[in-house]
Amino acid sequence: MNGPRLAAETLIWRNRGARIRLSRTAIACLSLITLAAILFIERRSFTVLQWLQPQAPWCAVLAAFFTAVGVAQRRAVKRTQFLRSWLAAVPVAAARARWEAFLIETLPAGVAAVALCVLAGLAALTPASDSSAKFSTIFIVWAYLALGVLSGVALSFLIPVPKPVDLPPGSRYVPKLKVVRAVPVQPSLLSLGGWPVRQMFAWAQPKVVARAVIPVLVMMPMGTKADDAMIAIALFGVLFAMVLLSSAVISVSRAARRWLAPAPIRTSTLTRAFLLPACGLIAAGSAMEGLLLMVFNVSFRVSAAVGTISALVGCTALAVALLWSMRPRRVP
Amino acid sequence: MSDAVLQILGLRAGYGARTVIENISIDLHPGEWFVLLGPNGCGKSTLLDCVVNRLTPAAGEVIIAGHSLRRNSYEAKLQLGYGCAPDVLPPLLTARQCLEVHAGAKGVAALGADLLAVADELQFTPYLESFVDTLSLGTRQKLAVLLALVGDPLLIVLDEAFNGLDPKSALILKRHLRARIERRGGALLLATHSLDIVEHYADRAAVLMDGTLKHVWPQQELQRLRATNADFEAALASAIGE
Numbered sequence A: 001m002n003g004p005r006l007a008a009e010t011l012i013w014r015n016r017g018a019r020i021r022l023s024r025t026a027i028a029c030l031s032l033i034t035l036a037a038i039l040f041i042e043r044r045s046f047t048v049l050q051w052l053q054p055q056a057p058w059c060a061v062l063a064a065f066f067t068a069v070g071v072a073q074r075r076a077v078k079r080t081q082f083l084r085s086w087l088a089a090v091p092v093a094a095a096r097a098r099w100e101a102f103l104i105e106t107l108p109a110g111v112a113a114v115a116l117c118v119l120a121g122l123a124a125l126t127p128a129s130d131s132s133a134k135f136s137t138i139f140i141v142w143a144y145l146a147l148g149v150l151s152g153v154a155l156s157f158l159i160p161v162p163k164p165v166d167l168p169p170g171s172r173y174v175p176k177l178k179v180v181r182a183v184p185v186q187p188s189l190l191s192l193g194g195w196p197v198r199q200m201f202a203w204a205q206p207k208v209v210a211r212a213v214i215p216v217l218v219m220m221p222m223g224t225k226a227d228d229a230m231i232a233i234a235l236f237g238v239l240f241a242m243v244l245l246s247s248a249v250i251s252v253s254r255a256a257r258r259w260l261a262p263a264p265i266r267t268s269t270l271t272r273a274f275l276l277p278a279c280g281l282i283a284a285g286s287a288m289e290g291l292l293l294m295v296f297n298v299s300f301r302v303s304a305a306v307g308t309i310s311a312l313v314g315c316t317a318l319a320v321a322l323l324w325s326m327r328p329r330r331v332p
Numbered sequence B: 001m002s003d004a005v006l007q008i009l010g011l012r013a014g015y016g017a018r019t020v021i022e023n024i025s026i027d028l029h030p031g032e033w034f035v036l037l038g039p040n041g042c043g044k045s046t047l048l049d050c051v052v053n054r055l056t057p058a059a060g061e062v063i064i065a066g067h068s069l070r071r072n073s074y075e076a077k078l079q080l081g082y083g084c085a086p087d088v089l090p091p092l093l094t095a096r097q098c099l100e101v102h103a104g105a106k107g108v109a110a111l112g113a114d115l116l117a118v119a120d121e122l123q124f125t126p127y128l129e130s131f132v133d134t135l136s137l138g139t140r141q142k143l144a145v146l147l148a149l150v151g152d153p154l155l156i157v158l159d160e161a162f163n164g165l166d167p168k169s170a171l172i173l174k175r176h177l178r179a180r181i182e183r184r185g186g187a188l189l190l191a192t193h194s195l196d197i198v199e200h201y202a203d204r205a206a207v208l209m210d211g212t213l214k215h216v217w218p219q220q221e222l223q224r225l226r227a228t229n230a231d232f233e234a235a236l237a238s239a240i241g242e
Helices: A004-019 A024-041 A043-083 A094-105 A107-125 A135-156 A190-203 A206-219 A226-260 A267-295 A300-325 B044-051 B073-078 B095-106 B113-121 B137-149 B167-184 B195-200 B219-227 B232-239
Strands: B006-015 B018-028 B032-037 B059-064 B080-083 B155-159 B187-191 B204-209 B212-217
Touching (some): A024 A107, A043 A094, A043 A135, A190 A226, A190 A267, A190 B095, A226 A267, B018 B032, B018 B059, B018 B204, B032 B167, B032 B195, B044 B155, B059 B073, B073 B080, B080 B137, B095 B137, B113 B137, B137 B155, B137 B167, B155 B167, B195 B219, B195 B232, B212 B219, B212 B232
Parallel strands (some): B032 B187, B080 B155
Antiparallel strands (some): B006 B059
8 A cells, every 4th residue: 555655754754764763663653752751640530531521522623624625635735745746646456545645634633643642551550549530531522522533534525625726936026126227236245134124024924914813813902993903913024124134134143154165255245245134124123123112112222122132132133043043064 | 285176075955954065075275167967856955055155064074265154254265256046136226336335245346357358258248337137147146146256256156157158258258257267267167058168168177966976077188079079978978887
């Protein structure tokens, strides 16, 4: 039953494991022993199971929902990947191909089911201090959750697989000035400063931003005014942009170092070319943060202090991270 | 002091404990086009990486236009132009910005007219305002070579630079490179699998195998092969003992 896709996935998993110094079996055994020890020492944890027993049907519904959505998403991703994979043209019998696709697509659900079994087994083997925590309690909770996972796998087939979409290049999300007339090429390193900002826009695609806003909206207490909600979203937006910009600076500086290794450019110049514009933007973002806090009825002193601290911490952290990233290495 | 544009002296390099190239010594003189041949994985790119300072050699020395790459790397790199692999180019900069950054790094006041002319000839100018990640492989390859020519360097180092180029562009580029190194008194080090370059353009060629130079064809031998219409594939096969 071991088809080429399954064999390749297994080999990739093994190769990844070979890079880790500790063996995965050792880690799994250690985790099991730790878990058993915790269960043994903290016997009161069995009361959680007792509490969970009447809620088990709802937990099963939740497990089914998340499994169905997760497996359906994974199926869509794996099918798209397979269409472009090096194994797409390998001849495999239809039945075998179906089986291996099923195993690959439902792997996380399978792992969850096994983990549930192991947890239930451990809980059953550990003597409970409370005699009322019987084996039946463990079995009922386990059975409901396992049933939830299994029905989730079955339900996932009812969710239609979206059409494969080619990911657009990152530059699609980058704002671009329209060139009115051709100007001569001007030697300058200024473009390097703008590169992290573009990377930030490339990462913060509209879909990502929309998804990031949902938890912020959910966190708002009931009865929040629309104005306050807008300010809160703006605050989170500024913070999110500053974090994204800092990550972009580090990521892009590494790429630039690789690209410009043969060019006569000193590391200090390269660091400066990235750091100064990014620090300017972080300072501007922090000022915006302070202003938003003031609009939020926070006192001027506190808003100014928060803005200043945010700018100092942001710039210092970025400078340290950038210097660390730019340290001399044998292979740039 | 030697007049060599590039001197590679007893170079040894590798990755971690694995030595890839060993005891490599090559001299490139003004006006010389040197082609490095060899099977996949023989160490051609590793050698070029050492020459362009992307990899620090374990032993040996690289001297560009009299400047040691180890001790005087800034001055050495001022005389170096390297055509990087297209996937190394920054995806979110436009082609124009890539040229600007390279020119800025080399401290040149403006791009040379001949460079702009060759960009035009390669039909690259319309792509100047395009982001690199939207360019085709061939166009990115053209950009990589154009970047190598910024600042009119004495030494041009190219790794498989004609891959993905259409025949017309490849021909334009080969002729331009030939003319440029003769005019400038520079040298070109090219790693490739194309024997037609050895046949028509190279002054010297060498075969790298298992990390060492297996055979070097001096200029006279290449000229003799050309004059006798010899089969270069057969010459290569006999050089590597097949």
